[in-house]
Amino acid sequence: MHDNQPRTIAPDDLPEVLTRYLTAHRAHDTATALTTFTDDATVIDDGHTYLGSTAIERWLDRSATEFTYTIRLTNAQQTDTAHYIATHHLEGNFPGGSIDLHYRFTLRDNLIAHLAIEP
Template sequence: MQTTLPDPISRYFAADKSDGAAVAQCFTETGRVTDEKQTYRGRDAIRKWREEATSQYTYTVEPFSVRTDGEAVIVTGHVSGNFPGSPVDLKYRFVLADGEIDSLEIAL
């Protein structure tokens, strides 16, 4: 299913298929990611988070729902791969600033 995403979020999901540096460039300098109860602040920490995740698991994400909640954009994506519990639908809560992602929270 095609889902129309705001440009910074579309760039994030495209970069997620690439590498950690590409993912980190989707964020503001002081951007933040919270995933699996851990928070990563700044582009370097975000790059390392993404590289660590992909060194352990291979996965794909297919966004299928998008909605707004105040200042946040909530994207639900179907995630499948070689990780425990696959497949799973995850919620990605993005907050944007100046055409970049300022924060991302990933949760069930």
């Protein structure tokens, strides 16, 4: 738990590794997206936890092909030097058709050590 409240920042102020991940994810570029994670990273998405490079690679491949959608960065926040939140608006052919998702990042050594995606 953090005592610091997240503060809004300009999307351009997100760390380079997060911008690289988000750009690769939008482009369905699994190879580039994977380079932004630590070897022991965890991703939590849709109630599932993916631990390590192999599991995250499978998650990236599946999330790129499961649905067709547009994604737009609508907000960026920073809690401290290691914790960031990027809020995205998605519209597509998934159940519900549109949703705002919060991508909660924890960085370690300029890489993503943890990512939790939640409404």
